[in-house]
Amino acid sequence: MIIASIDLGSNSLSILIAKIDNHRIIPIFEKIYLIRLAQGIKENSLLHEDAKKRCLNVFKKIETLITKYNPDHILAVGTAALRNAIDGEIFSKSILKNFNIPIKIISGQNEANLTYLATINEFKKYNKNICMIDIGGASTEIVVGNSNSIFSKISLDIGTVNLTEEFINNDPPTKNELDQMEIKIKKILTKKIHFPFNKENIHLGIGVAGTLTTLKSIDLNIQKYDSKIIHGSKLNIKNLTKIKKKLCKMKIKDRIKLNGIDEKRADIIPTGSIILKLLMKELNLKSIYINDRGLRWGLIYNHIKTIN
CATH class of the missing domain: 3.30.420.40 (ATPase, nucleotide binding domain)
Incomplete structure (x- = not known):
C-alpha cells in the first residue's frame, strides 16, 4: 500500500x-x-x-x-x-x-495529537515522560506524555511568521522589538502553560518541525540539510543561546550566507530561536532532541493504527 x-x-x-x-x-x-x-x-x-x-x-x-x-x-x-x-x-x-x-x-489539539503520535513512534527507544514542542508559522503545540498516554496538551497562538510580522520592522531587529516580542511570549507562556504535575517529571524534550531542524543545522554548520544527521540529534540550551544572539544581531542577507539556513526562513528564524529558548526555560529543559518527522508522518501512523 x-x-x-x-x-x-x-x-x-x-x-x-x-x-x-x-x-x-x-x-x-x-x-x-x-x-x-x-x-x-x-x-x-x-x-x-x-x-x-x-x-x-x-x-x-x-x-x-x-x-x-x-x-x-x-x-x-x-x-x-x-x-x-x-x-x-x-x-x-x-x-x-x-x-x-x-x-x-x-x-490545534488534533494537530498536537497527530504530531505526538509520530514522535512517540520515532523515539520508541526513550521509554520516558516526554515533552514535545512543535513550533509552527502561526501556532506552537506542546504535548506532555509517554508512549502509553498523553498527560497534557497546549496549543499557543505564537509562531515564527505571526510574531515576526507583529514585532519586527527593522533589519536587523532592534533591541526594543526583540524585548517586546519576548514580553508577549512570556505573558502567553505564564498564562497558558499549566500542568497537573511537577515539571521535574518531564524527562525528555523533543522538538519538531523546521525551526528546530534549522537551528540544529546551524549548530552543526551543515551546508546541505541531511535528515539522517539531524533526525534524533540533540540541541542544548547553551548552544541555542549563542545561536539566538548571533541571529538577532545579523541582517537577513548575512543570515542567508550561514550554513543550515534556507533563505526563505532567514527572516523568521531569530523569532523561532526566541520562542524555543523561552519554552525550554519555562519547561526546565537543558537540551532537546530533534524530530524531523512531524505531522505528515503522524497522519500515516494514525492511518496504520486505524486500519489495524
Missing part, C-alpha cells in the same frame, strides 16, 4: 509519499516547500493573494507527484493558517476543485 500524506502548514507545505510494509513506513518521496501561507493573516484575517498563489503553484507540483506515484490513499490536512483565516475553508475547497485533493482543516 502506498500513501501520500500532505501537511499544509502556516509556513511550509510538506508531502510524504510512502510504502507501508508490515506496519513500517518506507519513504518513497519526501519534500518540504516553503510557501508562508500565514503571510498577513493578522491584518484582516484573510489569506494573502501572494500566499495563495505560492500554495497553488506547489499543488501543481504535488498533482504531478500524485499522478506519478498513484497512491492508494491521500491524507491531507491544513493547520493554523487555514484555521485562523476567514476564507480558509473556501481556499481548501478551491484546492479540492483544482487538484482533487481534499484538505481537512484540523484543530
Whole structure:
C-alpha cells in the first residue's frame, strides 16, 4: 500500500509519499516547500493573494507527484493558517476543485495529537515522560506524555511568521522589538502553560518541525540539510543561546550566507530561536532532541493504527 500524506502548514507545505510494509513506513518521496501561507493573516484575517498563489503553484507540483506515484490513499490536512483565516475553508475547497485533493482543516489539539503520535513512534527507544514542542508559522503545540498516554496538551497562538510580522520592522531587529516580542511570549507562556504535575517529571524534550531542524543545522554548520544527521540529534540550551544572539544581531542577507539556513526562513528564524529558548526555560529543559518527522508522518501512523 502506498500513501501520500500532505501537511499544509502556516509556513511550509510538506508531502510524504510512502510504502507501508508490515506496519513500517518506507519513504518513497519526501519534500518540504516553503510557501508562508500565514503571510498577513493578522491584518484582516484573510489569506494573502501572494500566499495563495505560492500554495497553488506547489499543488501543481504535488498533482504531478500524485499522478506519478498513484497512491492508494491521500491524507491531507491544513493547520493554523487555514484555521485562523476567514476564507480558509473556501481556499481548501478551491484546492479540492483544482487538484482533487481534499484538505481537512484540523484543530490545534488534533494537530498536537497527530504530531505526538509520530514522535512517540520515532523515539520508541526513550521509554520516558516526554515533552514535545512543535513550533509552527502561526501556532506552537506542546504535548506532555509517554508512549502509553498523553498527560497534557497546549496549543499557543505564537509562531515564527505571526510574531515576526507583529514585532519586527527593522533589519536587523532592534533591541526594543526583540524585548517586546519576548514580553508577549512570556505573558502567553505564564498564562497558558499549566500542568497537573511537577515539571521535574518531564524527562525528555523533543522538538519538531523546521525551526528546530534549522537551528540544529546551524549548530552543526551543515551546508546541505541531511535528515539522517539531524533526525534524533540533540540541541542544548547553551548552544541555542549563542545561536539566538548571533541571529538577532545579523541582517537577513548575512543570515542567508550561514550554513543550515534556507533563505526563505532567514527572516523568521531569530523569532523561532526566541520562542524555543523561552519554552525550554519555562519547561526546565537543558537540551532537546530533534524530530524531523512531524505531522505528515503522524497522519500515516494514525492511518496504520486505524486500519489495524
